[in-house]
Amino acid sequence: MAEQGTNGILLIESQYFPTINFYKTLIESEKVRFERMEHYQKVSFRNRCYIAGPNGKILLSVPLVKGKNQRTVMKDVRISNQEPWQTLHWKTLTSAYRRSPWFEYFEPELEVLYDKEFEYLLDWNMACFEFANRALGFEPVVEMTDTYNKDYSADPAILDLRDKMLPGRELENVLAYTQVFGERTGFLPNLSILDLLFCEGKRGLELLK
Template sequence: MNLFNFNYDDMTEPYENKTLLIESQYFPPIYFYKTLIEVNILKIERYEHYQKVSFRNRCYIAGPNGTILLSVPLSKGKNQRTIMKDVRISNLENWQALHWKTLTSAYRRSPWFEYFESDLEALYEKKFDFLLDWNMACLEWANGVLGISPEITFTDRFEKTYDPVLGIVDKRDHQQPGHVPEGSPVYAQVFGERTGFVPNLSILDLLFCEGKRALELLK
């Protein structure tokens, strides 16, 4: 079942003591974390132009009938060409309450949902004006639960390419919805018996299903 389109031709190269450069994402997919745990520094691109149909404002979770898309509404819509750091969230409707209701419905029966419920619900009750700030809050929450603490930095200007001597592993836009990469961990999912295993969903799926074992499965 091809649901996400990734280009990870060189994802197996050694990343230790290198910097992973990637775009900001909403509760990133699992394979992103397989790469993140191999580096010491994470650099978030914030001077690119927003691109639609990407993980910048969307994540995918498991539902009883297959994947469910959670999409953060934007004030200028999905076709804008705004610099990422300036992309604003549209809070005209309570999208956070809708996302939380969907997560609760999908994962209430998962082994670890109750364990994370209180803290995650509090996150979904906080209001954010900018997409980058929301994504960072999600990233930091997931990192804390996984027990990883990479140094996080941000770009201060847009560079199309980087000199390899800088030790920067540029993975911007290597992750696109549409195709599944090889090597994603396999584990028991809530609706697995009904839908079959769905690989490389949001890190939330792995956390709700495997809890403290999630980091072990990413290695």
């Protein structure tokens, strides 16, 4: 694996508890720059993540004001809190990972996060990202875009992966570890970083490297 920093600046959209491939790429980068000036794109990890369940992958999706087809600048995308989605997501996580080795260790802080209401999707995503970093023991350098630039090909320091890591079209994930329902479902690659945390704890950071 390449040494940390070889990717320069990772430019990418914010994600709801990002994927393992996201973190593998981030660890190889000097810093991450989140795109907040783009228009929201549906069918992405911006408002969804996948975890492991007894019958395979489970989708957790954050409901949005105006729905998934809106053309709103990402920093202005609002969460629809009319339905108890955080409660539902937390119950799903608890059901799926109660038997995992590390769930109870992270449970208190994570439960507080799911009890806090957020208005904007970007703020929720960043809170999830910060939790995952603390849990991993990882301190990346983080920036946000102030303007939208469609093309960064002229800047070799920027690795532009905006809308490159998409559900069903992920980059190959070679990281394998023991999953809760692995004997039943087989290994499920490139789930949310939460799956790695609950199964491997802080050792997850070493596995990502």
